[in-house]
Amino acid sequence: xxxxxxxxxxxxxxxxxxxxxxxxxxxxxxxxxxxxxxxxxxxxxxxxxxxxxxxxxxxxxxxxxxxxxxxxxxxxxxxxxxxxxxxxxxxxxxxxxxxxxxxxxxxxxxxxxxxx
Amino acid sequence: xxxxxxxxxxxxxxxxxxxxxxxxxxxxxxxxxxxxxxxxxxxxxxxxxxxxxxxxxxxxxxxxxxxxxxxxxxxxxxxxxxxxxxxxxxxxxxxxxxxxxxxxxxxxxx
Numbered sequence: 001x002x003x004x005x006x007x008x009x010x011x012x013x014x015x016x017x018x019x020x021x022x023x024x025x026x027x028x029x030x031x032x033x034x035x036x037x038x039x040x041x042x043x044x045x046x047x048x049x050x051x052x053x054x055x056x057x058x059x060x061x062x063x064x065x066x067x068x069x070x071x072x073x074x075x076x077x078x079x080x081x082x083x084x085x086x087x088x089x090x091x092x093x094x095x096x097x098x099x100x101x102x103x104x105x106x107x108x109x110x111x112x113x114x115x116x
Numbered sequence: 117x118x119x120x121x122x123x124x125x126x127x128x129x130x131x132x133x134x135x136x137x138x139x140x141x142x143x144x145x146x147x148x149x150x151x152x153x154x155x156x157x158x159x160x161x162x163x164x165x166x167x168x169x170x171x172x173x174x175x176x177x178x179x180x181x182x183x184x185x186x187x188x189x190x191x192x193x194x195x196x197x198x199x200x201x202x203x204x205x206x207x208x209x210x211x212x213x214x215x216x217x218x219x220x221x222x223x224x225x226x
Contacts, residue, residue, distance in 0.1 A: 004158075033213065042204060042218040043159075056213065091158060104149060104161035105214065 002026070004108035006092050012114045013082055021077040021111045025094030033105060034067055034077050035091045043091065049075065082115045089113070122205055122220040130225055135192040137220040139205030140185075146208040148181055150190050153202045153219070162190075162203075197226045 005024045013019050025032050034046040045059040049069045060066070064082075069075040079086055089112050093105040123138045139148070147166045151159040165172045165181045165188065172179045178191040192199055202219040209215065 035216075043206075043216040045213045045215075048213050059213070089157070093159075104164055105159075106161070107151075107158040109158045 004092055004094055004106050006090075006108035006111050008111060009109065010112045010114075012116060015084060015115055016081055018078065018080045019082055019113065021079075021090050021092075021113070023075045023077070023092030023094075023108060025073065025075070025092070026106055027073075029094035029096055029106070030072065031095045032069060032075050033093045033095075034075070035093065036061075036088045037091060037110075038088045046077070046090075079113075082113075084115050087113055087115045122203070122217045124220060125218070126221045126223070128223040128225065129195055131195060131197055133195055135195050135199070135222055135224070137190045137203050137222070139188045139190070139207075139217055141188075141205075141207050141209075141215070142186065143209040145183070146210070148179075148188050148205060148207040149214070150177075150179060150188075151204045151206060151216075153204065159204065192222075195222075195224045197224050200224045 004026055007022045011019055030051045032049040035043040036046055037043050047060055047067045048056040064080045067077045089110040091110045092108045095105045096103050121140050129135050145167050147164055149164045150162045152162055153159045163172055163174050163177055163179050165179050167183055170181055176193045181188045200223050202221050204216050204219045206214040206216045
């Protein structure tokens with residue numbers, strides 16, 4: 001079946017512009033996660049959605065970052081007024097009802113964001 | 117920081133040799149998972165070991181968990197060039213999301 005998809009695969013934007021990154025999780029997965037990975041680094045947790053519960057936003061680095069999940073499926077991560085330090089690969093993952101890492105997470109291919 | 121740490125940061129071996137990577141963490145855990153990442157893109161889940169388990173196998177992979185030492189190891193036997201990738205451990209502690217380490221970069225030379 002289809003895995004997690006993300007779009008765009010690459011995004012180059014100018015400093016100060018807003019960007020939207022999209023994630024389509026695996027159908028039926030109720031948990032959705034966003035991570036950020038800078039070059040040669042591990043994954044930095046950003047935000048987590050589980051069903052209809054309020055999202056866990058504890059990892060968002062600043063108020064320029066926001067995310068929403070419409071209809072319990074597709075999610076959009078928005079970065080406003082992008083800065084060069086926002087350049088990274090943004091990874092989305094989904095998992096089954098257990099969520100929170102109790103079960104394995106399925107990752108999308110990521111969006112490579114470059115802020116010039 | 118609660119971030120896990122993999123050791124070594126980088127490992128280079130010949131094809132056919134075994135590769136061992138270690139992961140240390142700082143808190144009590146519910147489970148620990150290992151993931152592989154090729155070319156800096158999406159991660160692929162390899163194996164999950166629960167806190168009450170000590171060893172788990174999957175094909176050429178063997179994972180051990182020592183909760184008293186707060187450490188885990190991933191062994192890849194009879195390595196192949198296709199095993200070249202970065203390997204991350206990730207663990208679940210309480211109700212926090214998975215905490216990922218910085219990874220071990222494995223190079224398998226044919």
